[in-house]
Amino acid sequence: MFSIISLLYFYSFYPSLLFALHSPLCCWVTHVRSLHTSGGSQQQEAVAAESEPEPLSIFRTQENDPACQSEKHFGQYYTLPSAHVRTVFPHGLPMRYKQQVKTFNEACMMVRPPALEVISSLKKTDNSKPAVRYLFYGLKGSGKTMTLCHTIHFCYTQGWLVLHVPDAHLWVKNCKELLPSSFNSSRYDQPLQATEWLRNFRITNEPFLSKIKTKQRYVWTKRESTEEGSTLGELVDQGITRVKTSSDVVGAVMKELRLQSGQPESDFRLAVAVDGVNALWGRSTIRKMNNTAVDPEELTLVYNLRKLMKNDWTGGAIITTLAQTGAVYTSKYSYLPKELLGEKGFDSMDPFIPVSVPNYSEKEFESCYLYYMDRHWLQYPHSRTEDGKKELIFLSNRNPSMLERICGFH
Amino acid sequence: MVCPSLFSIVTVGENMAAHTSRAFLSLGRINVPGLGLHKSVSRVTYSTGLSTDSSKATTGSPQKGGKKVLSKKYKREPGDPRTELMPVDQDWTAVYPVATPFIPDAIPLPVRMGCPVKGGAPPEKKGNLELIKIPNFLHLTPAAIKKHCEALKPFCTEWPSALDTDAKCDEHFPIKVETKSYVSAGPSIRNPAARIVHLSVKLSSLNLNDQARKKMLKLVGDRYCKDTDILTITADRCPLKQQNYDYAMYLLTVLYHESWKIEAWEAEKTVADMEEYSWEGSLSQENILDVLVRMKEAGEGEGEEVREQLLGRREVQEYKDSVTRLKNEGENESTMLQYKEAVKKVLKL
Numbered sequence: 001m002f003s004i005i006s007l008l009y010f011y012s013f014y015p016s017l018l019f020a021l022h023s024p025l026c027c028w029v030t031h032v033r034s035l036h037t038s039g040g041s042q043q044q045e046a047v048a049a050e051s052e053p054e055p056l057s058i059f060r061t062q063e064n065d066p067a068c069q070s071e072k073h074f075g076q077y078y079t080l081p082s083a084h085v086r087t088v089f090p091h092g093l094p095m096r097y098k099q100q101v102k103t104f105n106e107a108c109m110m111v112r113p114p115a116l117e118v119i120s121s122l123k124k125t126d127n128s129k130p131a132v133r134y135l136f137y138g139l140k141g142s143g144k145t146m147t148l149c150h151t152i153h154f155c156y157t158q159g160w161l162v163l164h165v166p167d168a169h170l171w172v173k174n175c176k177e178l179l180p181s182s183f184n185s186s187r188y189d190q191p192l193q194a195t196e197w198l199r200n201f202r203i204t205n206e207p208f209l210s211k212i213k214t215k216q217r218y219v220w221t222k223r224e225s226t227e228e229g230s231t232l233g234e235l236v237d238q239g240i241t242r243v244k245t246s247s248d249v250v251g252a253v254m255k256e257l258r259l260q261s262g263q264p265e266s267d268f269r270l271a272v273a274v275d276g277v278n279a280l281w282g283r284s285t286i287r288k289m290n291n292t293a294v295d296p297e298e299l300t301l302v303y304n305l306r307k308l309m310k311n312d313w314t315g316g317a318i319i320t321t322l323a324q325t326g327a328v329y330t331s332k333y334s335y336l337p338k339e340l341l342g343e344k345g346f347d348s349m350d351p352f353i354p355v356s357v358p359n360y361s362e363k364e365f366e367s368c369y370l371y372y373m374d375r376h377w378l379q380y381p382h383s384r385t386e387d388g389k390k391e392l393i394f395l396s397n398r399n400p401s402m403l404e405r406i407c408g409f410h
Numbered sequence: 411m412v413c414p415s416l417f418s419i420v421t422v423g424e425n426m427a428a429h430t431s432r433a434f435l436s437l438g439r440i441n442v443p444g445l446g447l448h449k450s451v452s453r454v455t456y457s458t459g460l461s462t463d464s465s466k467a468t469t470g471s472p473q474k475g476g477k478k479v480l481s482k483k484y485k486r487e488p489g490d491p492r493t494e495l496m497p498v499d500q501d502w503t504a505v506y507p508v509a510t511p512f513i514p515d516a517i518p519l520p521v522r523m524g525c526p527v528k529g530g531a532p533p534e535k536k537g538n539l540e541l542i543k544i545p546n547f548l549h550l551t552p553a554a555i556k557k558h559c560e561a562l563k564p565f566c567t568e569w570p571s572a573l574d575t576d577a578k579c580d581e582h583f584p585i586k587v588e589t590k591s592y593v594s595a596g597p598s599i600r601n602p603a604a605r606i607v608h609l610s611v612k613l614s615s616l617n618l619n620d621q622a623r624k625k626m627l628k629l630v631g632d633r634y635c636k637d638t639d640i641l642t643i644t645a646d647r648c649p650l651k652q653q654n655y656d657y658a659m660y661l662l663t664v665l666y667h668e669s670w671k672i673e674a675w676e677a678e679k680t681v682a683d684m685e686e687y688s689w690e691g692s693l694s695q696e697n698i699l700d701v702l703v704r705m706k707e708a709g710e711g712e713g714e715e716v717r718e719q720l721l722g723r724r725e726v727q728e729y730k731d732s733v734t735r736l737k738n739e740g741e742n743e744s745t746m747l748q749y750k751e752a753v754k755k756v757l758k759l
Contacts, residue, residue, distance in 0.1 A: 130701055130705065132759065336741040338737075350698075351698055351756065353754060354746055355750075356743075356746070
């Protein structure tokens with residue numbers, strides 16, 4: 001009892017640590033242990049690692065479960081298990097980060113405030129309420145896609161079904177094959193993009209494929225059809241093997257999941273994650289045979305994804321990111337939601353929760369710098385000096401992607 | 411006998427630098443016979459005139475003939491420039507009463523002008539052509555202007571005592587007309603730029619209701635400044651100022667009456683034509699009401715009264731304010747933050 005009183009006295013000095021009380025029991029125990037032993041302040045310097053006998057690294061944390069991360073892990077890197085990286089992110093990570101993972105032989109991600117804000121909201125989602133939409137926005141290279149991946153990792157570890165569209169811009173540009181849709185003659189199919197997406201979807205959501213059953217009969221051709229009550233896995237296989245019908249299969253998968261999530265009999269929660277959501281309401285560079293531009297609405301994939309974006313279904317969440325990097329017909333410097341989404345996009349997404357992803361703060365920059373030093377990514381001795389650090393700050397303006405590129409040369 | 415005296419009169423009568431050359435010439439003419447006397451006199455005066463000029467230009471230098479003849483008697487030293495003799499509290503308007511070119515010895519300022527010598531200063535004012543070429547306003551000093559004003563005062567009437575503040579002037583005389591007139595020294599007193607007339611009026615002083623004001627703004631376009639609420643009509647299409655003024659007044663009258671008229675086709679105004687975003691009846695309102703109904707916030711009830719009840723809620727009002735502000739003012743950090751807070755409150759997160 002005395003220990004509890006002393007703990008409460010301790011907490012009165014560090015009120016933010018009280019959040020530790022709300023996390024599940026396992027984390028509570030580890031937190032108590034760490035507080036007893038470390039007892040340091042979490043002001044400028046990050047709190048040291050847990051009390052277990054391990055080398056003290058300020059920029060790393062052993063808390064690899066996104067559900068248990070809290071403010072005291074801000075700025076610290078946590079490691080993603082490689083099995084998770086293979087299953088959850090067959091297509092989701094940014095290209096440069098994938099190269100970094102291969103070089104460093106580990107996938108480390110920084111814990112940052114925007115991700116934890118959305119994760120804490122996701123923990124409190126009510127299954128009976130309509131899906132809430134979150135939108136990450138920020139300057140180019142400030143870490144929006146990485147934040148989205150962090151949130152997806154959380155959803156995966158909690159057992160949600162993750163429907164991840166890695167880059168919606170890929171669906172509105174560089175289309176090698178465009179077929180008129182068999183289902184609706186005014187729309188167009190994109191078989192290649194659809195098959196690739198279905199393949200990656202299958203890798204991520206292997207366990208759910210055999211559990212979810214379709215509620216409707218789908219007829220593909222005169223001889224092929226998927227009966228009611230067949231598993232989702234069969235539907236997905238149908239799309240992968242029969243490439244011509246893959247876009248319609250994608251539409252069917254989305255419809256099934258949308259209808260079934262949140263129902264009392266289904267036990268899964270749906271997380272829809274779209275990167276570059278502004279592509280859905282923008283312009284496309286695809287041309288029809290008579291050289292007129294194709295409106296994104298006329299593409300089956302985009303049409304079905306737009307239906308998913310509406311919050312008329314329950315039992316999950318929609319997490320999206322704006323992206324200017326792959327966008328077509330947008331200015332290089334635009335990053336705010338209304339200018340990238342446009343009037344139509346904003347009205348469709350409204351009401352949503354915009355979450356700003358800023359450049360690194362001072363603490364986060366320190367952490368990143370120490371991580372690169374630890375991985376021997378900063379080669380030159382000049383970068384180890386104070387002057388070198390100031391040079392890095394000046395050149396990159398603490399922008400994460402710029403810093404990563406510049407450190408490769410330092 | 412007469413001749414030498416005449417010559418002497420002539421020589422004495424000449425001013426400044428009496429030169430050896432002159433004396434030489436006059437001496438040379440003594441032996442001329444009587445008839446040629448006049449001629450010689452005139453010739454001498456002419457030649458002395460010439461020699462005077464040349465002597466002024468080459469002060470102090472030896473004469474062109476190469477012969478040095480001393481005549482210190484007739485050389486007059488240049489005195490102090492007038493600037494040394496000027497008292498500090500003199501009346502400057504007497505020194506420069508009218509526009510006059512720059513006179514270095516009359517202006518007690520150490521002015522320098524021109525391209526500086528390498529490593530040195532620009533040339534001084536004495537003999538400086540650059541200072542003479544440019545126009546100067548030494549005849550328009552504050553003291554001179556004061557004198558002008560004093561001279562003009564008998565011809566002026568008094569400012570009306572009731573109009574002692576700017577606000578009262580605006581209230582009684584809302585229309586302000588601005589014209590420019592030009593004066594220049596030249597063969598013609600006309601200037602085509604003098605025909606331009608600017609007429610400015612504050613829209614708040616005109617009697618316009620909401621619809622009329624919006625129509626007026628659409629009609630005038632760029633001529634209206636939003637920050638100062640001033641409509642400026644510039645007329646320059648007629649050759650005379652008076653005609654342009656009449657035209658500007660006519661334009662103002664026509665604009666006012668036209669903006670009060672309502673045409674039949676104005677009823678077809680669409681959302682895209684609206685100047686400002688209004689939340690009532692917009693997609694945003696539909697969305698939020700839809701979401702709230704599905705969240706079953708209002709409890710059971712029929713369509714209209716549920717909607718009314720939801721609209722009356724404080725969170726919904728805050729949400730409405732944030733969306734209107736976002737759409738009208740544009741996006742920045744503060745509007746985005748306000749929108750985020752409002753959405754969180756409405757969706758109860």
